[in-house]
Amino acid sequence: MDASIPQVLSLDDVDAWTDSADVVVAGMGMAGCCAAIDAVGAGADVLVLEKAGAAGGTTALAAGQVYLGGGTPTQVATGHNDTVDAMFAYLEAVTPDPDLDKIRLYCEQSVEHFGWLEAQGVKFERTYYAGKAVFQPGTEGVMYTGNEKVWPFRDKAAPAPRGHKVAAPAETGGREAIRALTERIEALSARVQYDTGVVALVMDEGRVIGVRTNSFGAVAHVRARRGVVLAAGGYVMNKAMLAQYTPQLSGGFIELGTPNDDGLGSRLGQSAGGVPIHMDGAFISAPFYPPGSLLKGIIVNKHGKRFVAEDSYHGRTGGYVVQQPDRVAYLIIDEPNFGRPEIPLTPFIDGWDTIAELEHGLNLAAGSVQTTLDEYNKYAADGDDPEFHKHPDWVAPLEQGPWAAFDLTIGKAMYVGFTLGGLTTSIDAEVLDAAGVAIPGLFAAGACASNIAQDSTGYSSGTCIGESSFFGRRAGRKAATA
Secondary structure: OOOOOOEEEEEHHHOOOOEEEEEEOOOOOOHHHHHHHHHHHOOEEEEEEEOOOOOOOOHHHOOOOEEEEOOHHHHHHOOOOOHHHHHHHHHHOOOOOOOOHHHHHHHHHHHHHHHHHHOOOOOOOOOOOOOOOOOOOOOOOEOOOOOOOOOOOOHOOOOOOEEEEEOOOHHHHHHHHHHHHHHHHHHHHOOEEEEEEEEEEEEEEEEEEEEEEEOEEEEEEEEEEEEEEOOOOOOOHHHHHHHOOOHHHHOOOOOOOOOOOOHHHHHHHHOOOEEEEEOOOOOOOOOOOOEEEEEEOOOEOOOOOEEEOOOOOOOHHHHHHHHOOHOOOEEEEEHOOOOOOOOOOOOOEEEEEHHHHHHHHOOOOHHHHHHHHHHHHHOOOOOOOOOOOOOHHHOOOOOOOEEEEEEEOOEEEOOOEEEEEEEEEOHHHHHOOOHHHOEEEEEHHHHEEEEEOOOOOOOOOOOHHHHHHHHHHHHHHHHHOO
């Protein structure tokens, strides 16, 4: 597997078209499913080509959270006030290089998109999970899955829970969403061909007019009368691309993806003149809670210094851990707030009667953690944290031993990661060239396109599935009318 760009084909390279459709969709994960459904709804004849033997992609591996807001039925039913402006202000604040037009549209149409998903058979409970967790442990409808309550974002936008999880137990929501969407596609006139991967684009006079496919070694060519939608996933399984774009994901991570997350979607777009952006962006998880009491501890690096507000969402914490010297980090907690994780992804190291013994046991400089603790405790008694502004709910003096340490070091704790960069696209999911001009007949959505999510420190769980489904729909509709 490499990072090479496929060769774009011309009409002279096509002996014969073996099939044709108005819209050809490459990939049947969340983006591909939604593109197919709305393309059919716009009157197009649709053919979906899926490299694997079944639909799903990375979405089928996820808990199934969808980041939605602005007053969804679940938010209203659970008594959480949210507005389009508050959602927009939050997403703008957490995004390093925000595409304001895309974010505004996503927020304005979020409630409509919630209704559309339910109309396709994707169900959400009207319930709220109040705990601090990586995902809803049951079938609860909504929870906080980002940094809405974390400084400085809580001062920039009114916090609201927006992580809507598909009504399925624990981490099975993604699979349930794909099941519902696949069932919907089967009820429509869209055709699906599994075990068939797109390996090259066919262009004529600057327009994408079809694709070359490979199915168990058999090569074929499919004509796309109106457009091709690339929805072929990210590149987390491509070691060469990881080394080129996101070396921070090298070593110590479990790649969250399928074998087909090889970056071919974005590379196909590049072959036609598309431009990848934010390719250094990656999600990095550091799930050291629940229990929530662990957030009352402090997280320090190899120099005994704090570097992040401990109440940050796990993706934000992970994003900062990877920036620390040697990617070493420890969670330090005292006896009154100690709790063994209910999700044992962060190893417990040991306990010590004194901080001096803890420093020695962790091979930290003598007095380094004690100095940090003294400064922290000076204000914690009043519920304050002037250095990192941890929310008062999670601020408490750490004064009573014995002292425990959990290992958040990359390679020691169980981290998962996936890529966030992809092709530059318009608000209608058209793939854009270096001049910002749409490449006729080519569209992209999902993990092979860059829309809202850009990095781990600002990530909110559910953003990828949310933007994949939302812009997948726009890709399908735009391609159907191209």
